[in-house]
Every structure is written in C-alpha cells, then in structure tokens.
Amino acid sequence: xxxxxxxxxxxxxxxxxxxxxxxxxxxxxxxxxxxxxxxxxxxxxxxxxxxxxxxxxxxxxxxxxxxxxxxxxxxxxxxxxxxxxxxxxxxxxxxxxxxxxxxxxxxxxxxxx
Amino acid sequence: xxxxxxxxxxxxxxxxxxxxxxxxxxxxxxxxxxxxxxxxxxxxxxxxxxxxxxxxxxxxxxxxxxxxxxxxxxxxxxxxxxxxxxxxxxxxxxxxxxxxxxxxxxxxxxxxx
Numbered sequence: 001x002x003x004x005x006x007x008x009x010x011x012x013x014x015x016x017x018x019x020x021x022x023x024x025x026x027x028x029x030x031x032x033x034x035x036x037x038x039x040x041x042x043x044x045x046x047x048x049x050x051x052x053x054x055x056x057x058x059x060x061x062x063x064x065x066x067x068x069x070x071x072x073x074x075x076x077x078x079x080x081x082x083x084x085x086x087x088x089x090x091x092x093x094x095x096x097x098x099x100x101x102x103x104x105x106x107x108x109x110x111x112x113x
Numbered sequence: 114x115x116x117x118x119x120x121x122x123x124x125x126x127x128x129x130x131x132x133x134x135x136x137x138x139x140x141x142x143x144x145x146x147x148x149x150x151x152x153x154x155x156x157x158x159x160x161x162x163x164x165x166x167x168x169x170x171x172x173x174x175x176x177x178x179x180x181x182x183x184x185x186x187x188x189x190x191x192x193x194x195x196x197x198x199x200x201x202x203x204x205x206x207x208x209x210x211x212x213x214x215x216x217x218x219x220x221x222x223x224x225x226x
Contacts, residue, residue: 001149002155034214041205043117044156045218100146100169101215103156 003027004092005093014112019077021107023090026071030092034101035064035075038087045089048075080111115139116191117218119205125224131193134221136205138187143194144168144208146215147180151201162188172177195225 005024011020021035031052036044050057050064050073057064063076077084087108091101120135138145147159159178160170164185173180177196182188192199202222206215 003153036217040142041219042117043206043219046216049214081177091156100158100161100172101148101156102158103148105155 001026002105003030004090004102004104005016006088006090007063008107009105010110012110012112013080015082016079019075019080019084019109019111021077021088021090021106021109023073023075024071025073025092025102027092027094028071028103029094030102033064033066033073033094034091034093035062035101036089036091038089038106044089046094066102072086077109080109081113082111085111117205117207117216119203119218119221121186121221122219123222123224126195127192128197128225129194131191132195134192134203134205134223136188136189136190136218138205138207139209139216142207142209142216143185144215145182145208145210146206146208147188147190148204148206148217149201150204150220151198156204159190192223195223197225199223 034049035047037047038044048062066073087106089106090104118137145162148156150156158172162169162182177190202220204220206217208215
C-alpha cells in the first residue's frame with residue numbers, strides 16, 4: 001500500500017506560468033516532507049522541504065504548502081522555466097525510527113517555451 | 114566538496130551472477146541510505162546506516178542482498194545471486210543528521226538478463 005501518492009504522472013505548463021504539483025499521504029506520523037527534482041540519468045536533487053509545524057515554506061520560485069488535515073502537500077513553481085522540466089518526487093519522513101524517506105512515484109513536469 | 118558518488122554507473126549481468134555496488138557518501142555524513150527504483154515506479158527505501166551500524170534494513174527485499182559499511186565510510190551493496198526482478202536503478206544517499214535532507218548519488222543502473 002503506497003503511503004505517498006502523486007496521482008498525476010505528468011504535467012505540462014507554459015513558460016512563465018505557475019506549475020502546481022500535488023502529493024497526498026496516508027500516514028499521520030509523517031512530520032517532514034521534501035520535494036526532489038530528478039533529471040534523466042541523474043540522482044534526485046533536493047529542492048525544498050517543510051516540517052509539519054509549518055504550513056508554508058518558500059525558497060525563491062519554489063513554495064511548498066502543507067495541509068495536515070487533508071494530508072496533502074503541493075509544490076508551486078512560479079514562474080516556470082524550461083529548465084524546470086524534470087521528474088519531481090514528493091517524499092515524507094516518519095516521526096520516529098530512522099527517518100527513512102517514503103517517496104511517491106513522481107510527476108514529470110514539462111515546461112513549454 | 115564532492116557529492117555522493119556511486120560505482121559503477123551501469124552494470125549488466127546475467128541471472129545468477131553476483132554484483133557489488135559501491136557508494137561513497139559526502140565526507141562527514143554519518144547517515145547513509147540505499148534506495149531502489151524499479152521500472153519507473155517510486156523510489157523505495159532499502160536500508161539505513163548510521164556510521165557502520167545498520168539502523169534500519171526493513172526495506173531489503175530478501176537475503177540475496179547484503180549491505181556493508183565497514184569503518185563507517187563507503188558502503189557496498191552486494192546482490193548474490195542476482196535475479197531478473199533485481200533490475201532497476203540503485204541510489205545511495207547521505208545526510209549529516211537524521212531528519213534533514215539527504216543528498217543522492219547519480220545511481221547505478223543494474224540490468225539482470
């Protein structure tokens with residue numbers, strides 16, 4: 001049973017517009033969430049994170065929103081650029097134990113010039 | 114500062130053979146993780162080292178997989194004997210402290226034929 005879900009396998013957005021990537025989780029024990037970006041033939045690269053004590057974290061063009069009651073988080077990219085085209089993985093970390101990350105299946109974002 | 118490096122980048126082996134993957138974490142990172150992505154699905158946790166100790170190996174598929182981290186520096190992941198379903202991309206990641214973002218290597222693409 002998948003604890004972190006990214007229900008949109010792909011997304012296309014025009015350059016300059018907003019990209020919104022969504023992620024849902026089922027385990028209420030998750031308290032740390034991350035977004036990773038992955039280019040072909042490369043490893044995932046850390047993008048932005050958020051702790052469960054916050055509902056928003058912003059870093060430049062990237063903002064992550066967390067809705068704990070809905071067990072939902074989203075990544076907003078504004079404005080989107082062609083270089084943002086990649087696969088984006090949402091990941092969550094449980095409160096206790098080893099802080100292993102549970103990843104979603106990824107969303108492929110394509111930003112059209 | 115060097116990132117997480119993995120060797121080899123690609124490996125093609127026959128079913129029944131043995132393969133050893135190596136990971137060199139970022140210097141000073143006590144936490145080392147192995148993950149696997151199979152057939153474009155989610156990135157799945159395999160195990161977690163803190164220094165030379167296995168903190169959590171709940172994600173290891175079966176006893177054909179053996180991970181070591183002697184001396185708490187680099188780590189190896191051996192698959193013996195390899196099966197077709199072991200094909201995938203094996204990622205290594207490291208972090209300085211638990212609960213913070215992990216930095217990933219570029220991955221080793223393993224193909225078992």
